[in-house]
Amino acid sequence: xxxxxxxxxxxxxxxxxxxxxxxxxxxxxxxxxxxxxxxxxxxxxxxxxxxxxxxxxxxxxxxxxxxxxxxxxxxxxxxxxxxxxxxxxxxxxxxxxxxxxxxxxxxxxxxxxxxxxxxxxxxxxxxxxxxxxxxxxxxxxxxxxxxxxxxxxxxxxxxxxxxxxxxxxxxxxxxxxxxxxxxxxxxxxxxxxxxxxxxxxxxxxxxxxxxxxxxxxxxxxxxxxxxxxxxxxxxxxxxxxxxxxxxxxxxxxxxxxxxxxxxxxxxxxxxxxxxxxxxxxxxxxxxxxxxxxxxxxxxxxxxxxxxxxxxxxxxxxxxxxxxxxxxxxxxxxxxxxxxxxxxxxxxxxxxxxxxxxxxxxxxxxxxxxxxxxxxxxxxxxxxxxxxxxxxxxxxxxxx
Amino acid sequence: xxxxxxxxxxxxxxxxxxxxxxxxxxxxxxxxxxxxxxxxxxxxxxxxxxxxxxxxxxxxxxxxxxxxxxxxxxxxxxxxxxxxxxxxxxxxxxxxxxxxxxxxxxxxxxxxxxxxxxxxxxxxxxxxxxxxxxxxxxxxxxxxxxxxxxxxxxxxxxxxxxxxxxxxxxxxxxxxxxxxxxxxxxxxxxxxxxxxxxxxxxxxxxxxxxxxxxxxxxxxxxxxxxxxxxxxxxxxxxxxxxxxxxxxxxxxxxxxxxxxxxxxxxxxxxxxxxxxxxxxxxxxxxxxxxxxxxxxxxxxxxxxxxxxxxxxxxxxxxxxxxxxxxxxxxxxxxxxxxxxxxxxxxxxxxxxxxxxxxxxxxxxxxxxxxxxxxxxxxxxxxxxxxxxxxxxxxxxxxx
Numbered sequence: 001x002x003x004x005x006x007x008x009x010x011x012x013x014x015x016x017x018x019x020x021x022x023x024x025x026x027x028x029x030x031x032x033x034x035x036x037x038x039x040x041x042x043x044x045x046x047x048x049x050x051x052x053x054x055x056x057x058x059x060x061x062x063x064x065x066x067x068x069x070x071x072x073x074x075x076x077x078x079x080x081x082x083x084x085x086x087x088x089x090x091x092x093x094x095x096x097x098x099x100x101x102x103x104x105x106x107x108x109x110x111x112x113x114x115x116x117x118x119x120x121x122x123x124x125x126x127x128x129x130x131x132x133x134x135x136x137x138x139x140x141x142x143x144x145x146x147x148x149x150x151x152x153x154x155x156x157x158x159x160x161x162x163x164x165x166x167x168x169x170x171x172x173x174x175x176x177x178x179x180x181x182x183x184x185x186x187x188x189x190x191x192x193x194x195x196x197x198x199x200x201x202x203x204x205x206x207x208x209x210x211x212x213x214x215x216x217x218x219x220x221x222x223x224x225x226x227x228x229x230x231x232x233x234x235x236x237x238x239x240x241x242x243x244x245x246x247x248x249x250x251x252x253x254x255x256x257x258x259x260x261x262x263x264x265x266x267x268x269x270x271x272x273x274x275x276x277x278x279x280x281x282x283x284x285x286x287x288x289x290x291x292x293x294x295x296x297x298x299x300x301x302x303x304x305x306x307x308x309x310x311x312x313x314x315x316x317x318x319x320x321x322x323x324x325x326x327x328x329x330x331x332x333x334x335x336x337x338x339x340x341x342x343x344x345x346x347x348x349x350x351x352x353x354x355x356x357x358x359x360x361x362x363x364x365x366x367x368x369x370x371x372x373x374x375x376x377x378x379x380x381x382x383x384x385x386x387x388x389x390x391x392x393x394x395x396x397x398x399x
Numbered sequence: 400x401x402x403x404x405x406x407x408x409x410x411x412x413x414x415x416x417x418x419x420x421x422x423x424x425x426x427x428x429x430x431x432x433x434x435x436x437x438x439x440x441x442x443x444x445x446x447x448x449x450x451x452x453x454x455x456x457x458x459x460x461x462x463x464x465x466x467x468x469x470x471x472x473x474x475x476x477x478x479x480x481x482x483x484x485x486x487x488x489x490x491x492x493x494x495x496x497x498x499x500x501x502x503x504x505x506x507x508x509x510x511x512x513x514x515x516x517x518x519x520x521x522x523x524x525x526x527x528x529x530x531x532x533x534x535x536x537x538x539x540x541x542x543x544x545x546x547x548x549x550x551x552x553x554x555x556x557x558x559x560x561x562x563x564x565x566x567x568x569x570x571x572x573x574x575x576x577x578x579x580x581x582x583x584x585x586x587x588x589x590x591x592x593x594x595x596x597x598x599x600x601x602x603x604x605x606x607x608x609x610x611x612x613x614x615x616x617x618x619x620x621x622x623x624x625x626x627x628x629x630x631x632x633x634x635x636x637x638x639x640x641x642x643x644x645x646x647x648x649x650x651x652x653x654x655x656x657x658x659x660x661x662x663x664x665x666x667x668x669x670x671x672x673x674x675x676x677x678x679x680x681x682x683x684x685x686x687x688x689x690x691x692x693x694x695x696x697x698x699x700x701x702x703x704x705x706x707x708x709x710x711x712x713x714x715x716x717x718x719x720x721x722x723x724x725x726x727x728x729x730x731x732x733x734x735x736x737x738x739x740x741x742x743x744x745x746x747x748x749x750x751x752x753x754x755x756x757x758x759x760x761x762x763x764x765x766x767x768x769x770x771x772x773x774x775x776x777x778x779x780x781x782x783x784x785x786x787x788x789x790x791x792x793x794x795x796x797x798x
Contacts, residue, residue, distance in 0.1 A: 064765045281720055318670070318717045321718065325675065
């Protein structure tokens with residue numbers, strides 16, 4: 001059993017919808033003589049439910065429509081095909097995407113939502129959801145209408161017991177600073193979590209750094225704009241009083257890292273999405289060294305090929321070859337349990353008394369001789385989860 | 400249909416055990432009015448059978464026994480657990496490993512064999528096999544006996560129509576140069592292909608470069624040896640007249656690359672194995688730039704977690720983020736078809752008249768709007784093959 005970074009052998013957990021007690025199986029049996037104790041068998045590993053902090057479900061129908069390989073090329077393809085993809089992302093498609101996450105052990109996720117069109121599907125899931133209503137709009141003429149719609153969506157997403165409303169600022173290059181300030185004030189008032197894409201691509205870095213690079217012709221063509229709304233520093237300064245979950249951060253430098261650390265910001269690391277949209281790998285070794293909290297997340301099917309969080313960790317192991325393998329495996333497991341749970345302000349993430357009873361069962365067919373590499377073996381040898389519990393109930397069983 | 404690097408739409412192939420004709424489906428129908436033409440459906444992609452040039456099947460029972468993360472740590476764990484793993488690699492286990500390859504589209508493979516213990520299993524497969532009998536031994540006292548056993552194994556592996564005997568030199572640090580010369584002479588006489596591990600780890604590089612580094616205490620402890628048998632340059636010079644398939648090559652420099660190119664050597668690139676044993680990524684961009692022929696291969700389950708060649712390509716896409724995504728995808732498909740086939744001297748690898756009728760059917764559920772990213776979509780969206788043909792016969796069908 002994985003408890004707060006340590007693998008404890010022959011442990012048992014007593015739970016209803018929450019965890020009642022955790023400990024050595026013999027002690028548990030003695031303390032709860034009337035309870036049925038299920039032996040999960042040799043090679044079983046019980047983890048707290050996994051948490052995927054960043055996924056765009058409204059774009060789940062994309063498979064080969066959007067152009068992968070370069071960020072600006074991808075963004076242009078989004079502008080062209082957005083309507084088609086959203087129309088294709090039906091209730092059934094979005095349910096399929098949520099089930100794909102569930103079958104990989106994801107018991108809670110952060111849904112980044114542009115239109116709140118996925119709310120109907122989300123209403124049906126047993127997974128816990130933090131629903132990041134996204135604000136986008138840089139044109140002062142239309143920003144009031146967009147902001148009003150954004151506020152309406154926040155209200156709409158506040159009506160479900162398993163869904164926590166939250167706020168997403170789209171990106172430094174796409175939201176007017178005045179609107180950001182307004183949204184952050186609202187977040188403070190309503191005590192809402194905040195997330196934002198940040199430094200995803202080299203194009204974004206160059207645009208914010210001096211209105212040059214690949215974004216220049218893009219902005220001139222599509223928005224008739226020839227300079228950036230704000231610099232990177234100006235953007236970050238807006239978030240000084242609001243610890244924010246920044247997504248991607250592939251292009252950050254030493255100074256940015258210090259700023260993120262100073263203001264208690266966190267990072268959503270989406271390794272496959274970054275590679276597929278042509279960005280350099282996020283400097284994860286430095287993030288770990290500076291002890292900045294990070295989650296590993298799948299992003300949406302608009303920039304990935306699966307929402308399986310274990311696929312994401314396997315890819316992360318391959319991408320960050322500068323980090324020692326088993327150290328990285330341990331960090332990655334932490335990034336989708338304790339860290340991701342804390343980032344989303346949920347009550348799972350650790351198997352301990354009082355937490356929600358979300359569990360993921362993984363299995364190893366060979367019993368490893370030592371526990372040092374258990375995170376690594378768990379990631380490498382489980383294509384999907386064997387069983388998943390949400391609120392103490394089995395919600396997925398591998399056939 | 401993937402023909403020699405180009406995706407041809409609405410093509411058909413006529414075949415028995417070999418390919419009789421390939422062309423536009425309407426022309427084929429007109430030319431073969433009595434033939435049944437199966438329509439594979441929209442989104443179907445037919446590839447030549449995939450080729451995995453480097454796999455150690457005798458170690459297929461390993462899952463969590465060997466220590467991953469550092470090459471020397473792994474090698475020590477091999478010394479300790481070798482017998483247990485080989486005993487566990489029963490006929491059924493090896494058949495399972497071959498089927499796992501087959502279900503990912505592998506119609507032919509290069510089996511690196513230490514003991515010829517997997518021959519019984521190989522005798523049962525329909526896949527084509529190049530059987531690399533491995534020579535190992537650095538101690539002059541025992542080398543004659545080891546060499547005699549090596550020759551015996553070559554003979555033993557010469558008795559099967561679908562198995563081509565070949566020679567593997569274990570590595571520069573583990574085979575006495577005199578034995579290498581003898582083996583290469585035998586290869587020349589019998590016209591056998593030659594493969595060798597080369598520059599897999601930093602430890603190997605430092606040991607060959609000046610008898611220092613992590614290998615020094617290892618060799619002193621296990622072999623009572625304190626200096627390398629030969630330098631990297633001396634080793635490579637032995638292969639001047641023998642174009643060789645060098646495996647790994649993660650630590651090669653500009654000069655090595657020029658040497659490999661000059662003597663028509665090729666490379667087996669095993670990206671997951673390299674990462675899992677703690678090596679830096681192979682400099683693939685340079686290999687491509689210098690137009691050195693390379694295959695992408697899985698290595699064995701002794702240093703990997705699956706023998707699925709499509710998993711290997713997905714990982715390669717993630718690892719080599721310095722190479723443009725779709726360019727790399729095209730190169731990777733070539734590396735397991737045309738290139739790998741040519742390296743192993745087989746008659747598959749391309750869908751053209753006269754070649755063996757080995758095919759892999761992959762599928763995309765959405766029809767892509769353009770063909771530029773077809774290699775990428777094929778790799779990303781097919782966990783396994785949909786159907787596989789060997790010698791014109793369906794040998795795998797996804798349930």
